Amino acid sequence: MIPAALWTYQKERFPLVRTVPLLAVFSAASISVSAEMAGRPLPGWGAFAAGFAVAMLLFFQMRVCDEYKDLEDDKRYRPDRPIPRGLISLRAVLSLGLASLPLTAFAAWAWHPPLIWLLGGVWLWLAAMTAEFGAPEWLKARPVLYLLSHMAIMPLIDLLLTAMEWLPAGGPAFWLWLFLALSFVNGCVLEIGRKLWAPQSEIAGVESYSGLWGPKKGALIWAACVALSWGLLVGVGAATGVVWVAVLLGGAGALWCIRAAAAYAAAPTIAAQKRLDMAAGLWVFACYALAGFAPLIVRMF
Structure with a gap:
């Protein structure tokens, strides 16, 4: 049991x-x-x-x-x-x-x-x-x-x-603080992203960021966190010699996340809520994958 x-x-x-x-x-x-x-x-x-x-x-x-x-x-x-x-x-x-x-x-x-x-x-x-x-x-x-x-x-x-x-x-290394800052912001991306809910998902007595800010403002703040995270990722990429990877691939991922935020803001349904939560997790996963492994892959080619 x-x-x-x-x-x-x-x-x-x-x-x-x-x-x-x-x-x-x-x-x-x-x-x-x-x-x-x-x-x-x-x-x-x-x-x-x-x-x-x-x-x-x-x-x-x-x-x-x-x-x-x-x-x-x-x-x-x-x-x-x-x-x-x-x-x-x-x-x-x-x-x-x-x-x-x-x-x-x-x-x-x-x-x-x-x-x-x-x-x-x-x-x-x-x-x-x-x-x-x-x-x-x-x-x-x-x-x-x-x-x-x-x-x-x-x-x-x-x-x-x-x-x-x-x-x-x-x-x-001196520039390690950029990566530590990226971790802080990515923590906010995950935490806010998992608490932006559809109105029917709200629970009385349970705090959410959609309840605190409303879906539109909440989505805007989350998208701003993603954009800041991307900026820090670019900084990490510059420090490790793969800035173009962070700009291009990271930028594509950030735009996809912002589209998910815009869709949630326009219609905060349960499906949009789930897509935003998924986008938060995938963005953080992609951030660390690009930051940590892009320099190794680039050197191989």
Whole structure:
């Protein structure tokens, strides 16, 4: 019963079919970009294995913290979720999260022990996020600040992942900050994109960006985030010697996303909502794929 419940839980709350490819590209691209910007050869396979393991475990821990933090709201407004409906207990999910902590530390330590300090920084921010920085009501009354404070964990995770390459090699490249900024903005693209809903999808008591801003303004803000993300991708491409790839392929992807935003703004249906959510995920996937692997592919030809 428990394995079946866990399988259902992951499909609903941590879908591996989407999460594994995205985090594999995210972690590998982070390590590759760090090396490319510094003009260093790629590290050994151990760095990529450790990076993927750390990324997967950290994102699972973020999901566990959300389950704990949002439990009362879920019971009240989203009783169909796995924990409120009794599929699996919060205790079981928390136990899995706690069990993942030493695994994460071991994965980082096994590749390069000083990485533990950066991992500790990510955990501290995650703990502060879970506690809503000690001011939950004040923060929830300011949705934009809430978004920015929570998305700040993305560049922290990326700093850790890029450090798989630069920490053993002696230091980060100067332009690495562009890639960290890209991670921050892409976090906003994902988060806003998954909470721009059709009117019939809105849930009383549950905050969404379509409810906060309205579909048209929400779509405009999301499209602006995509455009900013593209600009940062071009900057990363310039730093790694493939600016034309970022301009052309990244620009084509950004235009496709903006078209999806315009379609949602014009008619915020459930189908348009799903296309926008899909566009957010594909855009972030494409961003990291282009940033991390385009320099390697270009050199091959």
